Amino acid sequence: MTLDTADPAFRADRFRTYREIRESSPVTRTLVNGQPSWLLTRYRDVERILKDPTCVVEPVPGQIPPHVGDGPAAHFYRLSLPNMSPPHHTRLRKLAGPAFAPRAIASMQGWVEEIIAEGIDRLADFDSEVDFVSEFATRVPAQIACRLLHAPIEDADTVLERMPALNAVLSQSDITADQLADADEVAQFYFDYIGAIIDRNRGRLGEDDPVGALLAAEEAGDKLSREELVVTLVGFFVASYHTTMVAMTNTVNALLTDRAQYVALTQDPSLAGTAWEESLRFDAPVHFIWRYAPPGGLEIDGHHIDAGSHLLLGLAAANRDPEKFDNPEVFDLTRARIRHLAFTAGGHYCLGAPLSRIEGEILLRRLPEKLPNIELREKNPTRMPDLSFPAITQLMVSPHGH
Numbered sequence: 440m441t442l443d444t445a446d447p448a449f450r451a452d453r454f455r456t457y458r459e460i461r462e463s464s465p466v467t468r469t470l471v472n473g474q475p476s477w478l479l480t481r482y483r484d485v486e487r488i489l490k491d492p493t494c495v496v497e498p499v500p501g502q503i504p505p506h507v508g509d510g511p512a513a514h515f516y517r518l519s520l521p522n523m524s525p526p527h528h529t530r531l532r533k534l535a536g537p538a539f540a541p542r543a544i545a546s547m548q549g550w551v552e553e554i555i556a557e558g559i560d561r562l563a564d565f566d567s568e569v570d571f572v573s574e575f576a577t578r579v580p581a582q583i584a585c586r587l588l589h590a591p592i593e594d595a596d597t598v599l600e601r602m603p604a605l606n607a608v609l610s611q612s613d614i615t616a617d618q619l620a621d622a623d624e625v626a627q628f629y630f631d632y633i634g635a636i637i638d639r640n641r642g643r644l645g646e647d648d649p650v651g652a653l654l655a656a657e658e659a660g661d662k663l664s665r666e667e668l669v670v671t672l673v674g675f676f677v678a679s680y681h682t683t684m685v686a687m688t689n690t691v692n693a694l695l696t697d698r699a700q701y702v703a704l705t706q707d708p709s710l711a712g713t714a715w716e717e718s719l720r721f722d723a724p725v726h727f728i729w730r731y732a733p734p735g736g737l738e739i740d741g742h743h744i745d746a747g748s749h750l751l752l753g754l755a756a757a758n759r760d761p762e763k764f765d766n767p768e769v770f771d772l773t774r775a776r777i778r779h780l781a782f783t784a785g786g787h788y789c790l791g792a793p794l795s796r797i798e799g800e801i802l803l804r805r806l807p808e809k810l811p812n813i814e815l816r817e818k819n820p821t822r823m824p825d826l827s828f829p830a831i832t833q834l835m836v837s838p839h840g841h
C-alpha cells in the first residue's frame with residue numbers, strides 16, 4: 440500500500456483513500472521517504488499508540504532521520520518539542536507549559552479578539568470576491584503568532600510566508616535536496632529573527648507571558664540553554680501559524696460547503712465552539728504524524744510490528760472512523776462528544792490547543808455576525824501535495840453573497 444501525493448485520485452479525494460485503506464487493511468505496510476513504515480488508520484490503533492509512552496518519536500535517543508540532513512533544519516528538528524522524547528521532552532514541556540496555562544490564555548483573549556475582528560472587517564471591505572486564504576487565513580494567524588512572540592506586527596505579512604519550507608522537515612512527505620536547502624536557509628533565518636527578539640525583550644516580560652516564562656527559565660542558568668530557548672520559540676511561531684491557518688480555512692470551507700450548517704451557526708452563535716471542534720475532526724489540519732515501536736515490538740490486529748519500526752499515524756483518517764463516530768463523513772454542528780485526534784493525545788498533546796480553541800470560538804462567533812451571507816465561489820478547492828500538511832491553497836468567497 441502506498442500513499443502517493445502525486446496520484447490524481449489521492450489528490451482529488453484523500454478521505455476516500457483513507458476510508459478504503461481503513462476498511463481493507465487498517466494495519467498495513469507503506470513507504471515514507473523511502474523507508475518502510477506501518478500505516479495505522481483506525482481511531483483505536485492511532486489513539487493507543489499516541490497514549491503509549493513506550494512509543495516514542497526518536498528511533499534511538501538523540502538520533503534523527505537522515506532525510507533532515509545535518510544543517511540548521513536538522514538542528515531545529517532535533518531540539519523541537521514534538522521530536523523529543525523523555526527525559527528532555529518532559530523537562531522542556533514542564534518549562535513551556537505555563538505559557539499556555541488558563542491564566543496565560545485568558546490574558547490573550549482581548550488581543551486575539553481584536554486581531555480576528557479586524558481581519559473580518561477587512562474581508563467585509565471586498566464587494567465581489569476575495570481569497571479567504573491569502574486575505575484572512577494567512578494574515579490573521581501570522582499577526583497572532585507575531586503578537587505571541589513579541590515580533591513587530593508589521594512583519595506579519597512577510598515573516599511567516601517562508602515557514603512552509605521549514606515544515607518540510609516535519610512532514611512525512613518525501614523531501615528533495617532543493618527543499619532541504621530551503622529548509623536550512625529558513626531555519627537559520629528564524630533562529631536569527633527570534634534570537635533578536637529574545638535579546639530585545641530580556642528583562643522586560645513577566646513570567647505569565649510565553650516568551651517571558653521561557654526567558655526566565657533560561658536566565659536561571661541550568662534549566663534551559665539558549666539554543667533550546669530559541670528553537671522552542673521558533674517552534675511556537677511555526678506551530679501557532681501554520682496549523683491555525685489551515686484550520687481556519689478548513690472550517691470556513693466545511694461550513695460554506697454545507698451552507699445549512701453556516702445558517703445554523705448564524706442563528707445560534709453558541710455553537711461556535713462545537714463548530715471548531717467538529718471542523719478539526721472532519722478535516723484535521725495535520726494528516727499524519729509518526730512514532731516508533733518500543734523495544735519489545737507491538738502486536739496489532741494479529742500483525743507483529745518489530746521493535747523500532749516506523750509507525751505512520753493517520754490522524755485525519757482516524758477522525759473519520761465509523762467505529763468511533765456516527766456518520767463520520769458528515770460535518771455536523773450538533774455532534775456531541777467530539778473527541779477528535781487533530782491535537783493528538785498523550786504526552787505530546789498540542790500545547791497550543793487552548794489558544795487555538797479561543798481563536799476558533801472567536802472566528803466562528805464573529806464571522807456569521809458580520810458576514811451572514813458569505814458564500815463559496817467554488818467547491819473542492821486545491822490542496823498542497825503534502826502528505827502531512829495538505830493545506831488548501833486558495834478559497835474564493837463572496838463576503839456578501841452573490
Ligand code: HEM
Pocket residue numbers: 520521522532674675676678679680682683686723724725728781782783784786787788789790791792794795
Ligand atoms: C488548530 C490548530 C492546531 C492544530 C491542529 C495543532 C496540531 C498539533 C499536532 C498534530 C501536534 C503534534 C503532536 C504529536 O506529535 O503528538 C502539535 C504539537 C504542538 N503544538 Fe499544536 N496545533 C494547533 C495550534 C497550535 C498553536 C496555536 C500553538 C501555539 C504555540 C501550538 C503549539 C504546539 C506545540 C508547542 C506542540 C509540541 C507539543 C509537544 O510535543 O509536547 N499548536 N500540534
